[in-house]
Amino acid sequence: AQSVTQLGSHVSVSEGALVLLRCNYSSSVPPYLFWYVQYPNQGLQLLLKYTSAATLVKGINDFEAEFKKSETSFHLTKPSAHMSDAAEYFCAVSDRRLGNQGGKLIFGQGTELSVKP
């Protein structure tokens, strides 16, 4: 069974500092991987996704993530944090195997990002 672990339920950075949110997955076959952001009382918005051979994925708002198969990781980074980045971030996986193309997402527990002025 697939699973996702996000290390750190809460991360706090200063404005302008590097953002690093960690995600590790467990799957017998490398899955599709995603990062979503959720602002208070809102739904989920896709930041970026890994679905192809390109292991470094760029997303919206200068976020990027690198798929590392050997480490089963898909950490999210942003070079310079902005106050507007404060939100909950979720890593998710989806099974890419033929016959399992329903596309349901399995989410991690989430990491709340705080940005200090």
Added chain:
Amino acid sequence: DTGVSQNPRHKITKRGQNVTFRCDPISEHNRLYWYRQTLGQGPEFLTYFQNEAQLEKSRLLSDRFSAERPKGSFSTLEIQRTEQGDSAMYLCASSLKHTGPRTYNEQFFGPGTRLTVL
């Protein structure tokens, strides 16, 4: 606005009552998903439809829960005899299944319905 919409946005009910939520997906999307999110947790998959067919249900979906998508457009999620443990945010998402065996289909999420069971 052509995004996913959910109604109501908030629902407060007493234990033992039945509740029904509605999700309207993006119009051309043929797949529709329901997830449940409790406080401090990530969303958990409940069920999904392709057109009007319900193709997968999670074990989380007890027999008090039923979902329908009668005409392959909007969907309803009903919870009978609500319990306090049902209090959560219920999220709906939709996607368009493209042809091809290895094409991922991005899911677009609605704002959710927050259920509080007293």
